[in-house]
Amino acid sequence: MVAWLLAVALPLKVAFIAVGQGDAALITSPAGKTVLIDGGPHEAGVALEAYLRTHASAPLDLVLLTHRHADHLGGLERVIAAFGTRLYLDPPFPHESPAYTALLGLLAARHVPVHEARLGRTIDLGGDARLELLGPAEPTITGTRSDVNANSVIARLDYKRASVLFAGDAEARTESWLLRRGARLRARVLKVAHHGSGYSSTVRFLAAVMPEIAVMSVGAGNDYHHPHPRTVARLQALGAKVYRTDEDGDVQIESDGEKLTVTTSREANPK
Numbered sequence: 001m002v003a004w005l006l007a008v009a010l011p012l013k014v015a016f017i018a019v020g021q022g023d024a025a026l027i028t029s030p031a032g033k034t035v036l037i038d039g040g041p042h043e044a045g046v047a048l049e050a051y052l053r054t055h056a057s058a059p060l061d062l063v064l065l066t067h068r069h070a071d072h073l074g075g076l077e078r079v080i081a082a083f084g085t086r087l088y089l090d091p092p093f094p095h096e097s098p099a100y101t102a103l104l105g106l107l108a109a110r111h112v113p114v115h116e117a118r119l120g121r122t123i124d125l126g127g128d129a130r131l132e133l134l135g136p137a138e139p140t141i142t143g144t145r146s147d148v149n150a151n152s153v154i155a156r157l158d159y160k161r162a163s164v165l166f167a168g169d170a171e172a173r174t175e176s177w178l179l180r181r182g183a184r185l186r187a188r189v190l191k192v193a194h195h196g197s198g199y200s201s202t203v204r205f206l207a208a209v210m211p212e213i214a215v216m217s218v219g220a221g222n223d224y225h226h227p228h229p230r231t232v233a234r235l236q237a238l239g240a241k242v243y244r245t246d247e248d249g250d251v252q253i254e255s256d257g258e259k260l261t262v263t264t265s266r267e268a269n270p271k
């Protein structure tokens with residue numbers, strides 16, 4: 001009886017945390033390993049820390065920064081100071097800022113191993129769950145509207161028949177690079193690129209992913225008018241259920257490896 005109880009796996013959990021205009025997602029693997037992908041903007045640090053106090057234990061196993069923009073790294077200093085992490089990964093594409101320098105200083109002071117998030121790296125999360133880096137692009141993509149965005153980490157999470165694609169702030173050029181190289185893009189959940197902006201989520205890319213569930217991390221009334229209505233329409237035309245953190249709050253997905261269950265912290269718009 002005891003052996004049977006121990007054999008029951010915990011679900012995989014992926015939470016897209018409402019951090020305003022920015023990104024933050026927490027993965028909790030069936031083996032209990034935790035990965036924080038991005039940490040939202042600086043202003044969201046308090047709320048992010050509060051979320052993690054309820055949903056994770058210290059230290060985190062991995063903090064993965066998709067790219068060095070403030071709306072992705074701003075809350076990380078506070079979170080890493082509070083929780084610590086066993087490993088920190090970020091992409092090699094440079095983008096200096098006082099916040100990034102402070103983050104690196106904290107990681108050094110805490111003796112956290114800092115590695116490059118490179119294409120092809122896989123991270124075993126235990127219990128059949130694994131995270132694979134499908135990007136940043138190699139060679140580096142240059143000459144785009146935002147090369148920092150274009151060279152975002154693209155990560156896919158697989159657990160049996162559940163899959164989540166984290167598209168960072170990829171640009172259209174990143175998407176065509178992924179398509180050209182035949183990356184394994186088909187995924188049941190998509191963290192929509194770049195807050196649902198009109199600079200990514202091309203028709204060809206979305207058709208290759210074919211998500212059942214699409215999540216956009218956006219701030220209410222943001223200055224960028226994210227998400228772009230065309231992006232929302234494209235996802236809905238493919239049959240995806242669209243969630244957005246400005247309306248739904250935290251979007252939490254659980255899976256036993258087959259079924260996906262979504263709960264939101266706000267009942268904004270019944271789907």
Ligand SMILES: [Zn+2]
Pocket residue numbers: 022023069071072169194195
């Ligand atoms: Zn962003």
